[in-house]
Amino acid sequence: VFRAIDDPAPPIGVAVLSPSGQKIVDLVLRELPTGLPQSAPPVMFIPSVKGDYAIEVKELRGKQRGVATLHVG
Numbered sequence: 001v002f003r004a005i006d007d008p009a010p011p012i013g014v015a016v017l018s019p020s021g022q023k024i025v026d027l028v029l030r031e032l033p034t035g036l037p038q039s040a041p042p043v044m045f046i047p048s049v050k051g052d053y054a055i056e057v058k059e060l061r062g063k064q065r066g067v068a069t070l071h072v073g
Contacts, residue, residue, distance in 0.1 A: 008032065011060045014043055019051025028060065047072045 012032060016025035025045050033040040047053060050073050058065035 006064065008059050008064050009062050013056075013058050013060050015056045016043075016045050017054040017056070018047075019049060019053065032057075 010030045012029045014025065014027045014029060015023055018024050025043065027043060029040055029043075031040045033042045047070075051071075053070040053072060055068045055070060056065070057067075
């Protein structure tokens, strides 16, 4: 689930990088999956190794961007 202070302008790029730095998910979304009724489906991936996965979210035509780290251990 993504929560933004300001509503991002679509399209929105979502990328997930493995602990080795390889991009394993690269999507362009029209709206973020917020968990609200009728929002976009969640972005899902299956971690293959233990480590820190980087999740990057950014407006493709704007300046908003964010990065999160998911630790799998």
